[in-house]
Amino acid sequence: MSVALPREILICTIARLLDGVRSVAVGASSPIPAAGAMLRRAMDEGQRRVRLSILGSVEHNFFTNGSVELFDSAGQGRLDAFFLGGGQIDGQANVNLVGTGEYPQSDVRWPGSFGSAYLYFTVPRVILFREEHSPRVFVDKVDFISAPGVSPPGVYRPGGPVALLTGKGLFSFDRTRPGFRLESIHPGHDLDEIEAATGFGFDHTGAPPTTIPPDAAALSLLRGRVLDELEETYPAFAADWRRDLAGATAKEVSA
Amino acid sequence: MSVALPREILICTIARLLDGVRSVAVGASSPIPAAGAMLRRAMDEGQRRVRLSILGSVEHNFFTNGSVELFDSAGQGRLDAFFLGGGQIDGQANVNLVGTGEYPQSDVRWPGSFGSAYLYFTVPRVILFREEHSPRVFVDKVDFISAPGVSPPGVYRPGGPVALLTGKGLFSFDRTRPGFRLESIHPGHDLDEIEAATGFGFDHTGAPPTTIPPDAAALSLLRGRVLDELEETYPAFAADWRRDLAGATAKEVSA
Amino acid sequence: MTANLQALARRVKPGQCVALPVDYAGVSMAMTRPLIEHGAGDLHLVCVPTGGLQVDQLIGSGLVRRVETSAISLGEAGGAPRFNQAVREGRIELRDATCPAIHAGLLAAQKGVPFIPMRGLIGSDLLARRDDWKLTENPFSDQPDPIVLIPAITPDIAIFHAPMADMQGNVWIGRRRELAAMAYAATETLVTVERIVEHSLLADETTAAGTLPALYVTDIAVAPRGAWPYGLWGKYGTDTSELIRYAKAARSEDGFAEYMSRAEVPA
């Protein structure tokens, strides 16, 4: 079996971050979080039932009360984990999904806040996921707060961010400080590069470890069952992944 | 065709009170209001669609969102008419569905307020219907207000009582005064009897007219289609009615 | 995930808040005797939005401390005799409500909010007697506009009966969506069903539309004719003669005890 692809490392890291969850929901257009949740479900089979809902999917949808049910179930405390991205994310874990520059006449307008301003407050384990790791994404202060990373005492907030996963590394989030800490660096990247690409300060040890790559069992589940499952909702992403795998194998064979 | 039975006069009076409605709901265990609404629907066929919902009926139920939908549709202003009874009803149209004497240790406990404290406020045409016309029902002041007949200015109240139909007569209700006015007396009863049987004062002309009996067309619809329709939800009531009709016919034949 | 009725009943702990559906929506009468045998008392019953035979039997068996309801009756069979006697004797705490207020309380729990506003109620003795309801001013109006706030009702357990469930624990509730509302609001939900089907109820969009997902279902037991003597929509009708038989028997405490000692679900 070939070495893990970058996207496979991300998916496996997400599966690890989901350890112990009973229910997880994934927004539309989120193939990597969806694959991570599918891998978690496959790994836990026989021990713990992991329920997964993908917004907009017919197959992976355990809701029957329309699109409000995701939010209701979060409000009831039945949703353990969710993913948020962000056009901008800052060091306080504030998320901006609206746009850059002045509001409302944004220089660049993104789609909008979706459910972030609610789910960030109510889902205990929110995983921030943004593959692009650059200073334009990870800024000192977001231009618009779609959802704040932390809340003052007295504000009802059972949920919030626990981690930030990017194309370069994995951060944890400490709500009390508040701030991020670099937990590991993905293969092929280094601390200097991450510091240069991050517009906010973060904690780290002198030499953060490399992100744990998937073991053979995880990789096998991933390239078999998970890839098949993913195909229903994300056919283009699945096809692309299969092409990369074929390319990687071809390279190994020719090497 | 035999002369109208007392219950047929009640049913036809209800159908008349429902003139012009688009939607009407009837509570459980309310065969006479249900029959009145069915007659209205039959009379309006081809001119106006009358929607009828009977609580607890599978057949006559246009709701699909559980028992809350009746109340929601009333809140939206989609429900034109509803019926309320009452263990006690007073001259201000206050309704008591809870019990007599001190609360909560009532001397006589009735089932409870059901949806009255909401529907009385939100349904424009609430028809009070109580067959038993006696001083223990029609009291000067109810022991417990399940739902008030009128509200002070400033209280949101698009709905309220418009009429009171009893086994002896038909009253209208004036919200501004507020109070009842005797509009007509059913065949076989008179004003003295009604005054003696009513624990509250009411307006009336010197000689109130007799309640208009159903014409042949209405009676024919009533004893054909309406009686058949009613059978699904109220089999016992329908059988009893058929027995009364057979008895009345037998009496006429033998006379 | 199917268990027997006794195992379901054992999930109920003394002092819990238990939500039960209206007569025609799917009452799990099959659970009544197991609950009485299990004996967890001091219960706070929430009737969604009214109660009947099951509530009367639980009260008659001394398991109930408080009832929140919009009404309790046996329908065509008349008043609920054990409830009525308990009221006269002051042996249960009453929280008289009106149907949409109970729905509003459950909705607040479903939405994860502390309250839901509701029209009506003002000037009623219901409001006067409910110190847990709050009269406030509508902050969106520039005129005086009083409105009542109903606090969330969060039952520990909801119990109901439905036509079928699948092997994954999804339950078909059809258009009786108050059953879903109960389950959303409750921490645990116990369901009895006529039968378990082999196929997934969520696999087909037609059945999925009327299905309560397993996410909300704690445990399921099979109980054919489990609503009897109540009916189950689309399946079987109410056995009114049995309700009348009960109503007569339960007029006295002895009659109630005798009824409970021998009546069984008919084959």
Place this chain on the structure above:
Amino acid sequence: MTANLQALARRVKPGQCVALPVDYAGVSMAMTRPLIEHGAGDLHLVCVPTGGLQVDQLIGSGLVRRVETSAISLGEAGGAPRFNQAVREGRIELRDATCPAIHAGLLAAQKGVPFIPMRGLIGSDLLARRDDWKLTENPFSDQPDPIVLIPAITPDIAIFHAPMADMQGNVWIGRRRELAAMAYAATETLVTVERIVEHSLLADETTAAGTLPALYVTDIAVAPRGAWPYGLWGKYGTDTSELIRYAKAARSEDGFAEYMSRAEVPA
């Protein structure tokens, strides 16, 4: 009660508030061109809870004054180009929301109450920018407990596409209950469907469970493949290549005009 698409479009009056569903719930794309031809402008669109192609085309056609939404995008095909340009140029009023706030506003209208409380939001710029939302204190808490109140959203008209309707005007919506929520909240509801069926959808408990009653349906028109290029759950998938074709064309005003002048629903 079936009409043609043009007759449906004529029900929309200038300045009205129009509710439209999320991409995957049943967008009546078939109504888009008739709405543009009819030309009622100055519209206030409410996206339930997000918008896409239809909203972008209505904005591009100059019919929209204000958009209330949690997001607008073309999904895999990227940002909504006419929306984005209108934002840059300040030509539409934005009411940025978050999904459950739009659901809450519609729910308030469904319940006939002026507002519904909602958790979250506090500390966001969404709340800071929405002067129609109110921050208040939870009166049921003895601790400070701020909570946001969302006012009722009462659309004049809701428009969506569904798989089928019956001759009585009942519409099958399956588990896409946001369509029901829109209809409950709206004064009028216009529906396009793939087909009309002869039997009553309410006659059978299985189909009744996923049916929006005719009580809420103002008018219906038949439009086969009426969600295209969006998909319709359980019926057909999204035509992503068409969305991409649109996204490219609509980058410029001219490209948008040309696209709108010729694209037609494929046979």
